[in-house]
Amino acid sequence: MQPVLEGMGAIDLPLQQRVVAALRTYLPADAVLFEAEQTRPYECDGLTLYRQVPMIVVLPATEADVREILRIASALGVPVVPRGAGTGLSGGALPHAAGILLSLAKLNRVLELDPEARTARVEPGVRNLAISQAAEPFGLYYAPDPSSQVACTIGGNVAENSGGVHCLKYGLTVNNVLAVRGYTVLGEPVEFGSAALDGPGLDLLSLIVGSEGTLIVVTEVLVRLVPKPVLARCIMASFAEVDAAGDAVAAVIAAGIIPAGLEMMDQAATRMVEPFVKAGYDLEAAAILLCESDGTVDEVAEEIERMSTVLRAHGATRLAVSANEAERLRFWAGRKNAFPAAGRVSPDYYCMDGTIPRHQLGRVLGAIRDMEVKYNLRCPNVFHAGDGNLHPLILFDANDADSVARADAFGVAILELSIAVGGTVTGEHGVGVEKINQLCLQFDEVTRAAFINIRLAFDPTQRLNPGKAIPTLHRCAEYGRAHVHHGAVAFPELERF
Amino acid sequence: MPTTPQHLPELARLVDQVCMAAAQRQPLTIRAGGTKDFYGNAVDGNTGVAEQLDPRSYSGVIAYQPTELVITARAGTPLREIETLIAAQGQMFGFEPPHFGVGATFGGCIAAGLAGPRRAGMGPAAGAIRDFMLGARVLNGTGQIQQFGGTVMKNVAGYDVSRLLAGSMGTLGVLLEASVKLVPRPFSEDTRRLACDEVQARALLSRWARASLAVSASCWCEGQLVVRLSGAHSAVMHGIAVVGGEDLSAAEATAFWSGVREQTVDFFAQSFPLWRVSVPATADSLALGAPELQEWGGALRWVATTLPAATVRARAATLGGHATLFRNNPGGVVALTPLSAIQQSLESRVRAAFDPHGIFNSGRMHANAAC
Numbered sequence: 001m002q003p004v005l006e007g008m009g010a011i012d013l014p015l016q017q018r019v020v021a022a023l024r025t026y027l028p029a030d031a032v033l034f035e036a037e038q039t040r041p042y043e044c045d046g047l048t049l050y051r052q053v054p055m056i057v058v059l060p061a062t063e064a065d066v067r068e069i070l071r072i073a074s075a076l077g078v079p080v081v082p083r084g085a086g087t088g089l090s091g092g093a094l095p096h097a098a099g100i101l102l103s104l105a106k107l108n109r110v111l112e113l114d115p116e117a118r119t120a121r122v123e124p125g126v127r128n129l130a131i132s133q134a135a136e137p138f139g140l141y142y143a144p145d146p147s148s149q150v151a152c153t154i155g156g157n158v159a160e161n162s163g164g165v166h167c168l169k170y171g172l173t174v175n176n177v178l179a180v181r182g183y184t185v186l187g188e189p190v191e192f193g194s195a196a197l198d199g200p201g202l203d204l205l206s207l208i209v210g211s212e213g214t215l216i217v218v219t220e221v222l223v224r225l226v227p228k229p230v231l232a233r234c235i236m237a238s239f240a241e242v243d244a245a246g247d248a249v250a251a252v253i254a255a256g257i258i259p260a261g262l263e264m265m266d267q268a269a270t271r272m273v274e275p276f277v278k279a280g281y282d283l284e285a286a287a288i289l290l291c292e293s294d295g296t297v298d299e300v301a302e303e304i305e306r307m308s309t310v311l312r313a314h315g316a317t318r319l320a321v322s323a324n325e326a327e328r329l330r331f332w333a334g335r336k337n338a339f340p341a342a343g344r345v346s347p348d349y350y351c352m353d354g355t356i357p358r359h360q361l362g363r364v365l366g367a368i369r370d371m372e373v374k375y376n377l378r379c380p381n382v383f384h385a386g387d388g389n390l391h392p393l394i395l396f397d398a399n400d401a402d403s404v405a406r407a408d409a410f411g412v413a414i415l416e417l418s419i420a421v422g423g424t425v426t427g428e429h430g431v432g433v434e435k436i437n438q439l440c441l442q443f444d445e446v447t448r449a450a451f452i453n454i455r456l457a458f459d460p461t462q463r464l465n466p467g468k469a470i471p472t473l474h475r476c477a478e479y480g481r482a483h484v485h486h487g488a489v490a491f492p493e494l495e496r497f
Numbered sequence: 498m499p500t501t502p503q504h505l506p507e508l509a510r511l512v513d514q515v516c517m518a519a520a521q522r523q524p525l526t527i528r529a530g531g532t533k534d535f536y537g538n539a540v541d542g543n544t545g546v547a548e549q550l551d552p553r554s555y556s557g558v559i560a561y562q563p564t565e566l567v568i569t570a571r572a573g574t575p576l577r578e579i580e581t582l583i584a585a586q587g588q589m590f591g592f593e594p595p596h597f598g599v600g601a602t603f604g605g606c607i608a609a610g611l612a613g614p615r616r617a618g619m620g621p622a623a624g625a626i627r628d629f630m631l632g633a634r635v636l637n638g639t640g641q642i643q644q645f646g647g648t649v650m651k652n653v654a655g656y657d658v659s660r661l662l663a664g665s666m667g668t669l670g671v672l673l674e675a676s677v678k679l680v681p682r683p684f685s686e687d688t689r690r691l692a693c694d695e696v697q698a699r700a701l702l703s704r705w706a707r708a709s710l711a712v713s714a715s716c717w718c719e720g721q722l723v724v725r726l727s728g729a730h731s732a733v734m735h736g737i738a739v740v741g742g743e744d745l746s747a748a749e750a751t752a753f754w755s756g757v758r759e760q761t762v763d764f765f766a767q768s769f770p771l772w773r774v775s776v777p778a779t780a781d782s783l784a785l786g787a788p789e790l791q792e793w794g795g796a797l798r799w800v801a802t803t804l805p806a807a808t809v810r811a812r813a814a815t816l817g818g819h820a821t822l823f824r825n826n827p828g829g830v831v832a833l834t835p836l837s838a839i840q841q842s843l844e845s846r847v848r849a850a851f852d853p854h855g856i857f858n859s860g861r862m863h864a865n866a867a868c
């Protein structure tokens with residue numbers, strides 16, 4: 001397992017009692033949980049490798065509650081960890097043993113939907129899909145669609161800058177959020193962005209999105225909605241070689257097309273999901289691409305034609321175009337259920353999230369195949385090919401310590417490879433606690449110092465989600481000493497960008 | 498991003514100048530082509546007379562692979578040079594930046610953060626500079642070089658400082674290099690002109706946006722709405738059928754949009770204070786009794802008026818936006834709308850995280866908190 005983390009350990013019961021008493025002066029008893037059987041469900045997020053029972057779980061129902069909780073926590077000097085639905089895959093919402101886990105799940109109202117302006121003002125606990133459902137009667141929807149969209153909250157999406165299969169065309173969370181309101185850890189109200197397209201100051205909203213709950217607690221989000229396309233159709237293209245599929249992706253982009261989605265699954269992944277989802281995937285293909293077009297009927301016809309030509313010219317052995325909406329959804333069901341399917345074929349799975357330059361796809365997939373042998377674990381691959389964002393799924397068994405150790409080492413090897421080829425350790429799942437050490441590799445010390453200074457600018461007390469997202473200089477120094485590959489620091493020759 | 502040997506002396510010169518300035522608390526004005534000198538407040542020099550730092554010698558494209566849809570270039574590279582290079586590969590910037598003069602550089606464009614007509618267009622090929630920023634290398638206020646983001650399309654490692662740099666007007670550091678996402682040029686484009694008043698214009702544009710029409714730019718002025726359609730051939734044909742109006746020839750259209758972007762169309766040829774009012778597109782009319790040119794579906798309204806700043810700013814605030822005195826400052830008016838106290842203090846703290854001595858472009862955006 002990775003090194004000992006800040007905020008993990010036993011609960012200090014007298015401290016717990018003091019904080020509970022303080023919170024109860026303001027909140028009803030059922031909004032303050034501290035008995036182990038009540039707090040246990042919050043011990044981890046979607047990354048179950050890390051667990052820590054929180055000292056206290058608080059369930060505010062209003063923005064005013066959030067402010068008051070933050071003020072009480074400040075007065076007592078207690079750390080605060082915000083949490084949405086707990087679907088995060090990097091341990092961002094991992095509780096703190098001496099802290100408050102602040103669940104925003106009850107703040108789940110859609111406050112305002114303006115079809116004219118194509119915006120929705122929502123509380124942070126609103127589920128991603130619930131926004132689109134609220135917008136549906138107006139022919140609108142919220143575009144970023146993480147596969148977890150049934151469960152994950154917009155607050156979590158903002159904190160992680162989450163993506164989805166349609167982000168290639170419609171942008172990430174950062175491109176679809178106009179403004180946020182919230183509180184600093186001291187309980188001061190702040191607002192970033194606006195319904196206008198720009199503001200008079202620094203674009204601090206850009207820092208908030210993707211800050212993993214370390215800068216502010218978000219209590220309201222203004223999102224942009226987009227019109228539902230009249231039609232969407234999806235091409236399923238088969239390839240005899242993974243590299244050929246990778247080249248076809250580059251060719252589609254080079255042809256000036258921005259598909260509504262462009263996803264790849266290798267054979268191990270299609271064979272893993274097909275028995276559960278019956279998506280109709282070509283199981284003989286080394287890899288398949290899902291390539292979607294949306295728009296008006298004519299536009300889609302034109303784009304499907306153009307994409308088909310490119311895919312054929314680049315070695316597609318078979319093309320199937322969805323004939324109707326049911327078939328299109330079936331094509332996507334396989335891709336969107338890849339993680340749950342991994343959970344069904346294997347006791348546990350570990351999802352990686354590196355992004356690499358598209359032209360490195362073949363090289364990286366080849367290296368992962370070699371690692372499967374080296375670590376003796378299977379690793380099907382699904383990914384947002386259009387963006388170069390990989391999701392290798394390392395299959396392992398958490399009840400077998402050796403399997404866990406190999407999975408961990410496998411994961412680290414993939415993260416480091418992503419950096420080595422000029423990419424990043426995380427495209428959309430965040431750093432959390434999971435990749436905190438690798439940030440020491442990806443960014444040099446002076447850059448990491450800037451991150452720390454930014455954090456201090458918002459939270460001088462370092463109590464908001466401590467130990468997540470940004471490593472301390474001390475941690476990196478420790479890691480640097482421990483982390484020696486074949487007698488040398490990993491990739492010293494690489495200038496990183 | 499390796500610094501090639503022939504650029505090392507240039508980089509060293511910049512680093513030396515900043516280290517020296519930091520040691521002596523010597524304020525610096527970062528100025529490249531000077532094409533946007535008029536924008537923002539004059540650098541107040543904080544405590545003394547500002548010295549100039551010219552990043553133009555740190556120039557050149559570092560990496561450009563068209564299939565990656567990314568360009569990485571040094572800040573001093575002429576903007577024109579980059580646009581020519583990417584156009585030859587059928588690509589462009591999704592933010593259609595104004596140059597405001599032949600000397601415009603890549604770094605100056607990003608620091609100013611100004612987008613052109615395509616800003617509010619439909620679809621993935623349109624947005625603000627921040628929407629396309631992938632990575633940046635910056636020389637901070639203590640002479641250290643920091644490297645944020647990267648060159649890949651999705652990256653959530655570390656705070657997203659690259660996007661923050663867009664529009665920071667050189668108040669955080671000297672932008673050295675940047676990686677920016679590119680977009681393919683549209684397969685087809687057409688520009689239409691029709692007569693209507695400003696209220697009708699915004700209503701039409703809002704309706705077309707809700708119908709996903711392929712509108713990539715709009716400009717309303719003096720009873721004429723001009724609309725550009727971009728996208729797949731069929732999308733543009735569909736747009737023409739819906740929008741109607743009269744057709745502008747390709748040459749006329751190019752000249753028109755470049756005139757709007759560069760502010761060379763007649764509307765801008767006057768000497769009144771020119772206000773840039775940014776409001777939600779659906780906001781009511783400004784009704785300031787002054788001539789206007791509106792872009793971005795109504796979200797950007799240019800107003801030429803001698804009305805007091807407080808009047809213009811109050812109206813913009815009522816409508817949910819802000820007003821910048823863009824050109825022809827009669828003197829004594831702060832260019833950008835002042836921030837709330839908490840915003841101002843957060844901003845000063847973030848600035849100090851990069852430039853603890855406040856040496857860069859002090860006061861260009863907002864009065865700097867003392868340090």
Ligand SMILES: Cc1cc2nc3c(=O)[nH]c(=O)nc-3n(C[C@H](O)[C@H](O)[C@H](O)COP(=O)(O)OP(=O)(O)OC[C@H]3O[C@@H](n4cnc5c(N)ncnc54)[C@H](O)[C@@H]3O)c2cc1C
Pocket residue numbers: 045046081082083084085086087088089091092093104124145146147148151152153154155156157158159160161162163164165212213214216217218219339340428429465468
């Ligand atoms: C099956 C599955 C599929 C997934 N697919 C995708 C995918 O396609 N794309 C993708 O990007 N991600 C995906 N994820 C990851 C995850 O769903 C996203 O990261 C999501 O945005 C997390 O939202 P959440 O509400 O569950 O947040 P949590 O997990 O509860 O929290 C995530 C982070 O946000 C912070 N946070 C939460 N709410 C707030 C708030 N109001 N204010 C401040 N900070 C806050 C937390 O402190 C934490 O750091 C998937 C996860 C699963 C389990």
